Amino acid sequence: MAIFKKPNFINPFVELMLDRYPLLEEGHETEITIGPGGVSKTDSSNPTWRLRSIDHDWTVTISVGSLAIETANYQSRIDFVSRFRDVCDAFLSSVGRSVVMRLGVRYTNQIGVGSFTVDELAQFFRPDARGGLSIPPDGAAIRHVINDASFSIEDHNVQGRWGILPPQGLFDPTLAPLDHASWFLDIDCATAASVTMEADALAAEADTLSKRAYGMFRWLVTEDFLRSFGAK
Secondary structure, rough: OHHHHOOOOOHHHHHOOOOOOOOEEEEEEEEEEOOEEEEEEEEEEEEEEEEOOOOOOEEEEOOOOOEEEEOOOOOOHHHHHHHHHHHHHHHHHHOOOEEEOEEEEEEEEEEEEHHHHHHHHOOOHHHHHOOHHOHHHHOOOOOEEEEEEEEEEEEEEEEEEEEEEEEOOOOOOOOOOOOOOOEEEEEEEEOOOOOOOOOHHHHHHHHHHHHHHHHHHHHOOOHHEEEEEHHO
């Protein structure tokens, strides 16, 4: 976006965010290449800024052409969308308007397989969503199971991925691998068209995307999952 090329554009935005996100980190975007030799990462020349809360639970990231907010301590859709709206409002008032080509909401869950048996993990999902988890092992140990489904709903795209990964396994190169086997559920919802760059409109769209993601989540999981993790 051309607006990002203004010198020192980040300074007014940082000042508006200091009360909630006082920790500032500057760096560069990471370019990820997937090839025959595996996944490689290199830093590009494009700068990034990360503003974190004191407890490091929340992070606001700005790079050339993107604005994001993420949390490792998700409480509710209302809280998340409210914070997103505040970030958008501060961005618009300090940096200015541009064009939103894509707006997305993503939920990622990952736990160590050692906490549950494979049979218990299978019970977390509806029978018609278990995929390879439903295959009788006949004494063999499952190394990995990955299910992937993509849907279009009106003007939204929804992708869900879930299963079991081996140690150091990846389902997304932007997330760090774990040293032990893990179970994951990843739901990504995004707009299929541009969105009006106004704080209220962006927040309303983010709320709709969150509901889409939650709808898929509730379709996939069973009451066993809800009881195990206290979800509602």
